[in-house]
Amino acid sequence: MILFGLFCMAAALMLLYLKYRVVLTGERCKGKITGIAEQRGGYAVGGYAVKKHAYLVKIGGRQYYTAHGCLFMPLGRKKIGKEIWVFRNETYGREVFQCRDVRIEVLSLVFALAATLCFLYR
Secondary structure, X not given: OHHHHHHHHHHXXXXXXXXXXXHHHXXXXXXXXXXXXXXXXXXXXXXXXXXXXXXXXXXXXXXXXEOOOOOOHHHHHOOOXXXXXXXXXXXXXXXXXXXXXXXXXXXXXXHHHHHHHHHHOO
């Protein structure tokens, strides 16, 4: 149980690190949503690659994609053409993080709570 708790705590900290290395060292920019791209999520469930839907954001003349975009495609398509504020850092590639989007923090909190429960009930 302690090993699972350590794994959950490491996952929670890794998620926060991946976001805040861009947010704290990057710049805040206004971009325009130009479309939605379907990408591989980087992991598989039941042998099938998980896909995620990221917003394509145009800042200046370059195209970027959001770290996580829409959950439901019909609702996401309604945002095409709107301007959003994002954090970007050219050092870490073409992935940007939306301002005021707390999904990663919520997921990290869930992992941290799971780790706490594992440490309490060992």
